[in-house]
Amino acid sequence: TRPAKHRETSFGARDFGAFQDCFFRDRPMDTARIAVVGAGVVGLSTAVCISKLVPRCSVTVISDKFTPDTTSDVAAGMLIPHTYPDTPIHKQKQWFRETFNHLFAIANSAEAGDAGVHLVSGWQIFQSTPTEEVPFWADVVLGFRKMTEAELKKFPQHVFGQAFTTLKCECPAYLPWLQKRIKGSGGWILTRRIEDLWELHPSFDVVVNCSGLGSRELAGDSKIFPVRGQVLQVQAPWVEHFIRDGSGLTYIYPGTSHVTLGGTRQKGDWNLSPDAENSREILSRCCALEPSLHRACNIREKVGLRPYRPGLRLQTELLARDGQRLPVVHHYGHGSGGISVHWGTALEAARLVSECVHALRTPAPKSKL
Numbered sequence: 001t002r003p004a005k006h007r008e009t010s011f012g013a014r015d016f017g018a019f020q021d022c023f024f025r026d027r028p029m030d031t032a033r034i035a036v037v038g039a040g041v042v043g044l045s046t047a048v049c050i051s052k053l054v055p056r057c058s059v060t061v062i063s064d065k066f067t068p069d070t071t072s073d074v075a076a077g078m079l080i081p082h083t084y085p086d087t088p089i090h091k092q093k094q095w096f097r098e099t100f101n102h103l104f105a106i107a108n109s110a111e112a113g114d115a116g117v118h119l120v121s122g123w124q125i126f127q128s129t130p131t132e133e134v135p136f137w138a139d140v141v142l143g144f145r146k147m148t149e150a151e152l153k154k155f156p157q158h159v160f161g162q163a164f165t166t167l168k169c170e171c172p173a174y175l176p177w178l179q180k181r182i183k184g185s186g187g188w189i190l191t192r193r194i195e196d197l198w199e200l201h202p203s204f205d206v207v208v209n210c211s212g213l214g215s216r217e218l219a220g221d222s223k224i225f226p227v228r229g230q231v232l233q234v235q236a237p238w239v240e241h242f243i244r245d246g247s248g249l250t251y252i253y254p255g256t257s258h259v260t261l262g263g264t265r266q267k268g269d270w271n272l273s274p275d276a277e278n279s280r281e282i283l284s285r286c287c288a289l290e291p292s293l294h295r296a297c298n299i300r301e302k303v304g305l306r307p308y309r310p311g312l313r314l315q316t317e318l319l320a321r322d323g324q325r326l327p328v329v330h331h332y333g334h335g336s337g338g339i340s341v342h343w344g345t346a347l348e349a350a351r352l353v354s355e356c357v358h359a360l361r362t363p364a365p366k367s368k369l
């Protein structure tokens with residue numbers, strides 16, 4: 001029997017044929033079947049953007065892990081961009097602006113609570129004046145200004161600071177909210193680990209690779225590596241402003257259910273277990289910035305591996321085997337700032353998918369659609 005629509009499905013290792021029979025049996029002939037591999041913030045937002053932008057398509061998200069077990073779930077989700085050295089700044093600014101505008105609209109809607117998106121104000125502080133006193137994203141966030149001498153008195157070890165209001169996007173709420181949108185627009189969610197992207201041929205016409213660190217193997221990409229991040233989630237409801245040391249190593253981010261204290265940046269470290277020494281250091285650094293945190297309670301430790309790459313990969317590749325072809329749009333490598341740019345990069349990935357679908361639909365001697 002045909003499974004009920006909108007049901008989450010787990011298929012065995014070689015069952016894409018069965019999946020195809022069940023779900024695509026009645027599709028119009030020119031429906032493009034698109035698989036998105038990965039269910040972190042990048043995969044799910046890409047699936048939503050494809051459903052909105054690509055006409056006559058069916059979208060299936062395939063992943064071995066879902067919320068709350070992805071790297072995206074560990075992130076505090078502050079919208080403060082990190083710089084990708086190999087990506088032009090105007091591109092990074094465009095991605096950040098598109099993401100900010102998208103989330104700002106959600107924060108101002110009745111959906112804000114369900115989606116886990118809200119505004120938060122605070123300070124980024126520096127122990128020496130940075131070369132760039134006004135960063136490239138200053139006119140995207142709200143009310144950006146230099147901190148006054150009086151404000152800086154709160155941070156006696158720091159000589160310069162920036163005050164602004166930004167957004168916080170909490171993935172343990174945002175990812176289920178995105179999943180609901182995917183299912184609501186007729187998409188499918190499958191639990192499965194992919195060993196080789198070619199497994200998805202010929203069941204799908206276009207594959208989008210949003211597997212983050214998994215791309216080391218799936219795309220054979222040695223440029224991507226983990227940057228380990230450990231954080232503490234604590235109860236300290238009196239902390240209402242974010243505080244971020246300009247080095248990015250120490251931060252205090254208040255959220256809806258806890259305050260996130262960070263952090264660590266350990267390159268090439270794959271260890272997902274919390275380290276007690278890391279936790280002691282984080283707490284001590286954060287207490288130095290905000291002494292009231294000495295009274296924080298219910299401390300929980302979390303670890304995530306940032307999918308770091310010098311430049312994010314947003315690119316189409318045509319896989320070919322035995323005369324058969326499979327277009328793959330790669331969309332991964334968001335490193336330390338994926339939440340901050342995810343919607344902008346997802347829109348760009350959806351445009352690449354649209355081009356692939358258009359090429360498949362264009363009459364040509366070997367076109368299949």
Ligand SMILES: Cc1cc2nc3c(=O)[nH]c(=O)nc-3n(C[C@H](O)[C@H](O)[C@H](O)COP(=O)(O)OP(=O)(O)OC[C@H]3O[C@@H](n4cnc5c(N)ncnc54)[C@H](O)[C@@H]3O)c2cc1C
Nearest residue numbers: 038039040042064065072078194212214229304338339340
């Ligand atoms: C401690 C910490 C704090 C952070 N704080 C912030 C912040 O405040 N602001 C910000 O902008 N960013 C922050 N980040 C960065 C942010 O979390 C990442 O950039 C972002 O989550 C990357 O999203 P992703 O979807 O690419 O990866 P992931 O969330 O890792 O998702 C990858 C998905 O691919 C799936 N997958 C992988 N391999 C396979 C396979 N072979 N088969 C099937 N599925 C596969 C996984 O199961 C998963 O679902 C932080 C990160 C950490 C660790």
